[in-house]
Amino acid sequence: MSLKEEEPLARRLIDIRRHLHANPELSGEEYETTAAIREWLGQEGVRIADYPLKTGLVAEIGGSRGGPVVALRAEIDALPIREETGLSFASRRPGVMHACGHDFHTAALIGAAALLKRREAELPGTVRLLFQPAEEKAKGSAQVIESGALAGVAAVFGLHNKPDLPVGTIGIRSGPIMAAADGFAVEVDGKGTHAAVPEAGLDPLITAAHMLTALQSIVSRNVSSLDSAVVSVTRLSAGTSWNVIPEKAIFDGTIRTFDEGVRAEVQRRFELVVDGVAAAFGTTARTRWIGGPPPVVNDARWARSAAKAAERAGLSVVEPKPSPAGEDFALYLKEAPGAFVFLGTNGPREWHHPAFDVDESALPLAAGYLASVAVEALTELSEQSKQSELSAKMTAERTAGPAPDIAPAEAGARA
Secondary structure, eight states: EEEEEOOOHHHHHHHHHHHHHHSSOOOOOOOOHHHHHHHHHHHHTEOOOOOOSSOOOEEEOOTTTOOOOEEEEEOOOOOOOOOOOOOOTOOOSOBBBBBSSSSHHHHHHHHHHHHHHHTTOOOSSSSEEEEOOTTTTTHHHHHHHHHHTTTEEEEEEEEEEEEESSSTTEEESSSEEEEEEEEEEEEEEEEEEETTTGGSBBBHHHHHHHHHHHHHHHHHSSSSSTTTTTEEEEEEESSTTTTOOSSEEEEEEEEEEHHHHHHHHHHHHHHHHHHHHHHHOOOEEEEEEEOOOOOOOHHHHHHHHHHHHHHTTTTTEOOOEEEEEEEEEEHHHHHOOOEEEEEOOOOOOOOTTOOOOOOOGGGGHHHHHHHHHHHHHHHHHHHHHHHHHHHHHHHHHHOOSSSOOOOOOHHHHHH
């Protein structure tokens, strides 16, 4: 579907996006955002489904003829960032900003809802719209799943704006497209002493320094060059005085991987390095994992379907490089197969930058794509169901065989 000839709706979506951008809410606090989405959907005649969510909501279109269910998802939360865009509709809430484009995604899904509602009677199934809270804390998708909103869903689709892709392009690939994003925190316990007599203590700073260096060998010596992983230590804290060796050192950071096997092996090696180095220096150490979402892995079938839908929506399909950022859409793909794509927005800055923005001319394209991918998926699933029913009927007829003939004598006896 396309919004090229729908100028009033395209203008309305821009207004919706700007309203959301000016009134951002943090993860788990999206009460006003939820109420606004409910009102906008109500104006389109879209029914709200009854799922127990504190913030965020689920809506549905179609289903009067039965058939399969496909889901479309958009995130609705903002980030704790002070905006520096200078836009006339910049955030009215100091320190809170839509710096990842969730306002764009939400407006696009509302646009898709409007397009789908107009042809609701033709839909061979149900489109379930997931307006998800708390993506930035990687908690919202689990809340939506726990509410039961993924029950019965045959395929699920989502998109994310991509500043480095031009407007009019869409990045689609099968397999991994976004990384698992895990965090770690390591505490090294030593024995404090005066800095002039280090032999009287056990220096946790020296231990931590050796750990930081050794951890960098995990990827270079344990991960295949055909795979990828990142181990980044981003903070180190220890000590309170220039002439005292402290009792404790703490460091933390993140690990990014695209494969569950690599993810598990990197974490295993990480703990071996931490424990081994600590023992070598006579100290002790504890590793605490902050588990993030798993990698986003697109289903090959639905990636192909997404590409067909994108072309019908007038978009140019490219194969993007996987992003090392994390996305809790990954949890939906554990419940149902589907595809997550990157839509070009030609932005001036990357995600999470204070000056982040999107080219709003991409908004009707995003809405059109989401509507198209839902229709494409429902059509494919419906045809698959018909083929399965026909195949089952033919198999049953072959198994039953022809009706037996009755011999004349037998027939007479029965008569």
